[in-house]
Amino acid sequence: MSAAINTFLVVLAAIFPVVNPPGSALVFLGLTRGAVPDTRRILARRIAVNSLFVLMGAFLLGALILQFYGISIPILRVAGGLIVAVSGWKLLNEGSQKDFDAHADDVSRANLLTQAFYPLTLPLTTGPGTIAVTISIGLSRATFTASSGAVVFVLASLLAIAVIALSIWLCFTYAVRVQKLLGQGGTEIAVRLSAFILFCLGVQILWSGASELLSSLLHGPVGAASAMAT
Template identity: 45%
Template sequence: MHPYIALFFTKLLLVLAGLIPIVNPLGAAPIFLSMTARYTSAERAVLARRIGIYCFCLLLGSMFVGTYVLDFFGVSLPIVRVCGGLLVAAAGWKLLNDSNAGDSSEPIGDATETIETPQRRDELRQRAFFPLSFPFTVGPGSITVAITLGVGIHDESAHRVVLPLASVAGVAVVALIVYLVDRYADKALSLIGRTGTVVFMRLSAFILLCLGAQILWDGASGLAGDFIATHPWATH
C-alpha cells in the first residue's frame, strides 16, 4: 500500500476513534428526543439534518482553527469546560422540571404552522444549533478532543495535504453518524408508549444534568491544577 494511503486511513481511524466515543451519537439520541418530543416527525428530520451539518462545521472548525481562536481571546480549555458544563447543567435542570416533558401530543407552535413558513424555518435553524448541536452533541469535551487531533495538522511537510483530507473525511463520517442516529431516533418512541416516553425523558434529563456537573467539575479541576502549578505556595 502506498505510504500516503496508509497515512490517510491511519489519520481517518484516529479521528473516528477520538471523536465517536466523546460525541457519543447513541448517547446523545435520548437528549435529542427529549428536546424535540413536541415537534413533528418532519420537523425532527429537518433538525437532524441541520444538527449533522452544524456538528461537521463545529468539529472541523475546532480541529483547524480552535487553538488559534482560544489563543487570540486568551481563553483556556478549562474555562471552556466550566462554561460548557454550566450550559449543559442548566439545560438539564430546565428539562427535568418541564411539566410537559414527554408529551408529544402537542407540537410546539401553532398546530397549523408548517416548516415551510419562514418563521418556522428560522426557529428550527436556531434550535438546531443551540442547544441541540452545541453544547448537547458537540460540547466542550468534543471541542477539546478536536483541537487536540488538529495539533500538527498544519505542519509544513509532504503530509500537509493528506492529513487535512483525512481529518475532513473523519469529521464527515462522525457528522453522518450523528445525522442518521438523530433522524431515526423517534422510531424508538413508538416502541415504549406514552408512559415509557415520560420515564425515558426524565431519566435523560437527569443524565444531562449529571453530564453538565461532570464537565463543570473537570473544568474546575483543571483550573485548580493550573493555579497550583503557577502558585506553588498555595499547597503549603
C-alpha cells in the same frame, strides 16, 4: 491503524453523549408536532448538515478563536461543563412533555424550514456545551499526535464527527418510529435517563477544568519561587 481507531473512539465517546441524538430526536419530534413526514425528513437532513459544519468548525477553528479572545482550556471546560450540567438538570426536572407543550403550537404554525439552523440545530442539537467539548478535543491534539500523528488525529476526529452527524440524521428521520416503539412512558424515561447522563457528563467536564485551575493556583507560586531560586 490502532492509533486511528483509538482516536476515533475517544472523540466519538466524548461528543456523542453531549449531542445525544436519540434524546434530541425526541425533543425535535415534539417541537415539530403537526408537521408532515416530508417536512421532518427535510429538516432532519438540514439539521445533520448544519451540525456537521458546526462541529467541524469548532474542531478546526476553535483554537484560533480561543487564542484571539485569550480564553484558556480550563476556563473553557468549566464554562462548557457548567452549561452541559445546567441543561441536563433542567431537562431532568422538566422532562419532555413540558417543552413539547410549550413550543409545539408556535413552531407548527411557523415555517419550520427557516428554523433548521436556529433553534433546531443551535442550541437544540449542537449547543454551547457540544461546541465547548469539541473545541477542547481540538486543543488536546498534542496528547494524541504523540502516538498517532497530526494527520491521523484530524482525519479520525473528522470521521467521528461525520458519524455523529449521520446518527443525528438517522435519529431525527426515524424519531416517530422510536416514539411509537417506546410509547409515552418509555419516551419520558428515555429523555430523563439521557438528561441524567448529560448532567453527569457536565459535572465531569466542570470538575476537569476546575481541577486544572486549582492545580495551577496551588503549584503556580511554588514553581515560580523555585525558578527564581535557580
